[in-house]
Amino acid sequence: MEQELQDEVIAVAQHAMGTETNEQEIAAKVKQHFEQKYHGLLWHCCVGRNVACYVTHEQSKFLYFYIGQMAVVLFATA
Numbered sequence: 825m826e827q828e829l830q831d832e833v834i835a836v837a838q839h840a841m842g843t844e845t846n847e848q849e850i851a852a853k854v855k856q857h858f859e860q861k862y863h864g865l866l867w868h869c870c871v872g873r874n875v876a877c878y879v880t881h882e883q884s885k886f887l888y889f890y891i892g893q894m895a896v897v898l899f900a901t902a
Contacts, residue, residue, distance in 0.1 A: 825887045833858075833887050837871075837896045847871040847894075854898060865900040 825833070833854070840853035851869040858867040865885065870877060875895040879886070885900035 825884055830887055833896075833898050834889065834891070837898075838891060841891060841894065850894075850896075854896070858898065858900070862900070865902060867898065867900050870897040871895070 836854050836857045837850070840850040844850045844853055848871075851871040854871070855867050855869040858869075859865075865882060868879070872895060873893055875888075875897055877888075877897050879897075879899055880901065881899035882902060886897075887899070888895065888897045890896070
């Protein structure tokens, strides 16, 4: 994923973690942000303390990172 998009994902996730009350709401907020901004792709987001995934995604549209102990996975499919 390009650095500019990575920075945006991290910023959106950090904001959602500060405003939402649970992992499902955080994931929904991140997903909704990217689906509204980047039309034509389906975005998927997973958030939790113990996350493992194996997915098919669009090229350069996958990011897996941690904020503290919380893992965030965001990826897009066509």
